[in-house]
Amino acid sequence: MSGKLAILACAGALPVAIARANPDAMIITLEGIPSELEGQSHRHRLEQIGTLFAAMKEAGVDRMVFAGSLVRPALDPSAFDAEMAALAPRLMAALQMGDDGLLRTVIEVFEEQGFSVVGAHQVLPSLTAEAGLHVGPDPDETTKADITRATEILQGIAPLDVGQGCVVAGGQCLGIETVQGTDALLQFVAGTPPQFRRDYRGVLVKAAKAGQDLRIDMPTIGPRTIESAAGAGLAGLVIEAEKVMILDRDTTLQAARDSGLFLLAADI
Missing domain, CATH: 3.40.50.20 (Rossmann fold)
Structure with a gap:
């Protein structure tokens, strides 16, 4: 027992x-x-x-x-x-x-x-999501390219133990999560001058770092993340399947729907 x-x-x-x-x-x-x-x-x-x-x-x-x-x-x-x-x-x-x-x-x-x-x-x-979770609209081709770019950036910095999130819009990296966390990253992105975004909305990709011990430090998102992403003008979010926790899951998914954002879980 x-x-x-x-x-x-x-x-x-x-x-x-x-x-x-x-x-x-x-x-x-x-x-x-x-x-x-x-x-x-x-x-x-x-x-x-x-x-x-x-x-x-x-x-x-x-x-x-x-x-x-x-x-x-x-x-x-x-x-x-x-x-x-x-x-x-x-x-x-x-x-x-x-x-x-x-x-x-x-x-x-x-x-x-x-x-x-x-x-x-x-x-x-039930805290994590399997690959294939898809809430909200489909990302367009530009946003799909931004997802790929943000994923490449996260994979590149993973050995440096810096952060778990990256925002890319129109191919430009608008910010990387550091010790201040995801909300601080999204607030920073929200303040980006328009000329750097060129009317591209952008995407947040959140994933575990390579070699990260998920028993004690798993990345998370929640309703506040959706609110901050909407406030930053993003098109949506992508999280790594089974390696990012969704806190208050029902509220978080509904917040994405209500905000018109997509939320995807994918293998990264």
């Missing part, structure tokens, strides 16, 4: 959806990291990670899922327990390897304690 699932719940709708689908799960939130589930969780300080490990083991946890938007918290070294003090040099070294390197190290730390780290899409398979 399998043990208990723990949800390390950070900000956003994803932890809420996973908790709703797994009512017996242990919900964990961390001091300094906002979460909609804070009021119904076991709250811990990251500096006292040994206490967190002990609480999870006492609850019978054998699997855990990281969910939500995680902002790196400011840590107080004077509050480190023995476990965190021992881990600190390793985590500091991982910080120099970018987000992917840090997240891989975090997974290793928890798995060394006997906890199997699973992806949100494994706990809630």
